[in-house]
Amino acid sequence: MSVGSEMVTRPRELTGRGLITSASWMTGSHLIAQAFAYGSLIFLARRLPPASFGTVAVGTAVVYITTLLVDHGTYGAIMVHPRPTRSYLVRAFWRCFLIGVVLGAVMAASAGPLVGTFADGGDAPAVALLAVCLPLHAIGIVPTALLHKSMRFRRLAGATAVANVGSASMAVVAVLAGAGVWSLVARQVALFALLAVLTTVLCRPTLRHRSAVPNPSGVHGHEHSGDRWFFLFGVTMMLAANIDYLVVGLSSDASLVGLYALAFTIAMAPSTQFSEQVGKVLFAAAASSPETSGVRTVQSVRLMSTLLLPLVPVGILLAPVLLPAVLGPEWVGMVAAFQVLWVAGIGFAIDNCIGEALSGTGHIDFRAKVMAVRCGATIVALWVLVSIDGIRGAALAHLTVFVPYAAVYAIFGARLAGAAPGELWHALRPVVAAVACQVAVTVAALAALRAGGTSGGVSVCAAVAAGLAVSAFLLLRPFVGRRSQ
Template sequence: MSSARNAAFVSVSQAGKIAVSLVSIVVLSRLLPPADFGVYAMIIAVVGIGELFRDFGLSLAAIQAPSISTSQRTALFWASTGIGVALTLVAIAASPVIGGFYGRADLAPLVCVAALTFALNGAGAQYRVELTRSGRFRDLAVVDLAGQGVSLTGAIVLAAVGAGAWALVVQAVLLGLTMLVALLLLGRWLPGRPRGFGEIRPFVGFGGQLMSVQLISYVSSNLDKILVGRLFGAAWLGLYAKAFQLYSQPVMQGVTPFANLAISVLSQVRDDPRAYLRRLLKLQLVTVYVGLAGFALMIALAEPLTTVALGPQWSATVPLFRILCIGGLFQILGVVYYWMFVSSGAMRVYLVCTFITQPIAVVLVIVGATQSTTGVAWGAAAGLLVEWLVPATWGTAKAIGAAGSLLAGTIRPLAVAAIIGLLAFAAVELTAAGGPVVQLLVGVAVPAAVVVPLMMLLPGVRADAAVLRGVVQDAAGTRLRRRVPA
């Protein structure tokens, strides 16, 4: 199956997941108070670190490998499953410590149940790798949508009967369980008995480097939530976590799932520098235009968007949400560099970049935490700026030597995003009397009415639009326009 068709299936899957996520945000935010979301965020901020160890980075190592033998597949399955089970047991044993850290003994049973996700996700990791490597993105879409739908239904039922934070914990477990069952049914493969793990040493080496980077990144990106929960309590953490959830939707649901496809596509031509750069520039162009425009809109529409999505009782999330979305602009700019480091095999460079940027990001969050939850948000946003700048300059020059080309490719998308944001903000201010729904509709319509003609008039932006249109046409099965503008 072609990369374009695969991208189409991933797009359909993501559209469905975004729709389910929006329903989840709107419905559960009205059924549960901020404190319940804060309790769940306390658990995930600490326990979630185990997800990084879940398969020791073996999944991405296997995806980017040129080939995998049957015995290697089996060894990878048992390794991922064993690590997942071990992490479940460790989290259960550590549950009293986690409860003690936050001063809440009631967290321990919630942690024990949430820990089951490690074992479930570990058992399904290699099945997901096999579907990705064989280009079966339609089946992956089925798996993801089934998991999202079943888990959300369970959470809504439990929240409606007063289960509180348990509804969110059960949602996570149901997601892992449903996806594992779907992967087993669609996988068309059964692992053999474990016969040793010597054949997967190359995967362990690559995965270990990747996991080291992810571990450091996880600590810095979740320290904000840990500090808010520890210093300001569950209610404030619930507000911060909800703002973070709204901000992260474009990245987690709209961009992150394309990582495996992007890495796979780039890995195919990593021995041809010119072809590799062309593909990388095209991926960057699509990602930054869509991502930056989305975050610009969210910054401008933060107040009416929060009111419509969450309800007026969540108004304190507005400034937090807006600040985090400013950081999201830099996160979108940095996504392509992660794809580049993994697909080109430049993990040592990536590791050095991480060791440079993450301590700075941690210090910025800690400094912000001495002030307020708003200070924490500003620290997190400033950290994302640092995490983009170092890979975009020094890291890219070391990895592929094309830092200038990638940076130049962001100029027009940034300019278009700025125009979109300013127009949307003006529209929101001028229609304040009409209510949040009117503000949202006008805030989206006005930038669209101005930017679409603009893309037709300016030569550089028009050339970018041609590439974007070509990607859409290719995903629909028509001829890809392969030229990437300078």
């Protein structure tokens, strides 16, 4: 990466409309991209056995955990740095890249023992090739942070969309050509490669802007002050999100890991593919104007809850009907785990709105400590519950840990972000009431339809539709009434 001689431009301050526009670009393009990504995943699931997914899931888990060692807090430190200089960015890039190369070589060399331990019956060469993702990820760290910092969300959204569509298309072509498990590997490597190239190209205009912000006193001593907390948060978050594949793999084989991996990927989509995209905007906005963080936090929590909470009963009820029908009968074993993970995924997506506000307002130390406790608790819960109940136990471990984690964020995290817990509850109360009515209508409709002899799949779909219509009416009524006045 070549860095011009000028300083990076100061992040633009986001107005309320600008926040919505930026979030719309990040989520809209990402939803389109993920439609291709998840569409290709379903297509691949119908043509590949669960063991192939289990092999790549273990390799990908190792990649994502190791990327935090490659990043070691660089992204977050650039985001909160008031004026990163040319030399600072060059050092950050080469540091990340060299670590990525070394760790990639280590991962490739240890692919055999990794597969033998965590994905018995899997393909070691496939995991070895996934190690290429580490240096590719390193190339994109600094450009991605700069695009976020300068609020170039449209460019970043376009890069993400192209990378996801391109990698998904490559995987489909590969599996049609008979590549087998290598189509899943190609999907991951292509994604990392496209992101590295596109973010590097797109951030170059940003690097040419001159900063008009005077250098604050003491800034040179600030360069690494936040690194350790961002690093701790990143490592523990990635462990909490990926260690379950390894724990499941220790007590089973690649096929069971594959069932769990696909359930986790789909069920956590509200958090990983939606909330995290909005969170990037919230993080940048909080760093730019921390004085309005409290209002934005309450608004974002209410919006995320309005969009996602009504989907909790929908996903639970439709999973036994849709997943085997779409993926095939060999994937029936993932249904129970998916239902539990779906609840946890939506909960984590809502909590993430508070978390990103904490990072942007300088409270990454609090967020990192809470995440470290969550990670430790998740590992303990996984170790106990997987031995008792397999992949459903792994799912229950995430849900069990979520409850106290959410309470800490709602009580203590919200205050640090500038929002009182009472304000959050006031904002969420109409949503909770609407979802309660939705559940009541859904249960009543399902009981009536089954009593009338309607077939199982039809009765579930009709009851879910009736409940969803009720919640949509209750949640949209205030906005319709406002517009009519």
